[in-house]
Amino acid sequence: MIPTFRVLIHMGGLQRLAPFWIAGLVLFALNFGWLACVALAYGVVLQFFVEYVLHRFVYHRDPPAEQSPFNALYRAHIGHHEFPNEPEFFTGGDDWFAVKFGVGAVVLHTLLLWAVLGFWDAGLFGAVALFVGSVSAFTFYEYCHTLAHLDVPKGWFGKRVTHEHLRHHFNDHDSNFHVSFGMGWIDWLFGTGYDRDVAKARFDRGTVMSLGMDPEDLRLVTARKAWGLPERGSGR
Template sequence: MIPTLRVLMHMGSLQRLFPLWLAAMGCLFAFFTPWLLLAILYGVIMQFFVEYAIHRFLLHREPPTEQGIFNQLYRSHIGHHEFPSDAEFFTGDDHWYPVRFGLISVAIHTLILWPFVGLAAAALWSFVALFAGSVSAFAFYEYCHTLAHLNIKKGWFGQRITRSHLAHHFQDHHATFHVSFGMGWIDRLLGTPHDPETARARYDRDTILSMGMDPEDLRLVTARKAYGVKKMPRNVKSARRPART
């Protein structure tokens, strides 16, 4: 647990979200009503669906043809698949993105609730839901994700998370988009659970780490150079290894 928390403490996105989380928790205690507990529950559940949606539809979208946009996707996610044990690629490089996303979400929720409960209550409920509930769920996601990738001794909890998430990396990157513990029901609900037979049919050793792309695709080569990546994914090394005679 300690090595995982040590990595989380240095994550730029969590560092930037922490003051807003503290403020939301302060609002929870200062203006407590049972409605705020419901708001937190809503924020937690919404975040788990956001986690799935971003992973599936944004990070696993069709690779862009424009190199600049592709580089951003590489730094956000493809690089993580190519080098899954490299903590540098556990998160993207835009550490302010979750803050902007959260503030925009608070504004949208406030506008929707305003006509029904008034501006003050709408802003309070939205702020607590997003920055207490959703940020807590986001921190839990980052904990689960980091734990899955660290090569450390793991108990039952860590082993379950690791088996589930690494199946996405090393067996079938078209499935198992949830990461947080206990959220496999979202994949089952939306039709992307891990299925061993389907995974075997899709599996390609040479492209599994590059999310289906040729690992020597010029876009990948250029993106690696752009971010100073001098090593090659493990599947490229194995493909280049001469056969034994």
């Protein structure tokens, strides 16, 4: 557990979210009631769906043809698949993305709920939902993801998380987009649950770690150099 938390506390995204989480927690405590509790639960569930949608439709989208946007996607996710044990690549390169996403979501929720709840309650709902519920769920996601990739002693929980997530990395990168423990039902809901026979039919040893791309694709070669990574299989 300690090695996992050591990686988490150095994650730029979580560091930048921490003040917002604390502020949201204060708001939750000062305004404790049914609205705040509903907002908290909603924020947690919302984040688990956001986790799935971002992973499947943003990070696993068709690779850009232009090198610059490809490099950005490589830093955000492809590099993590090619070098799954590099802690620096556990998360994307933009440490402010989660903050910008969260602030934008709070504003959006406030505007949408203003007419129904009034300005203050709408803002309270958005802040508690996103900054407490969603940030807490996001931190849990980062914990599960980091634990799955670290070579540390693992109990039942750690082994289960690792088994589920590494299927996505090493068996079938088009399934098991959930990472957070217990969220496999989201994959089954959207038809991307892990199926052994389907995974076996789709499996390609040479491309499974580069998300179906030829490992010698010039875009991959260029991106590795741009981010200071070695050629695949050359070690580190």
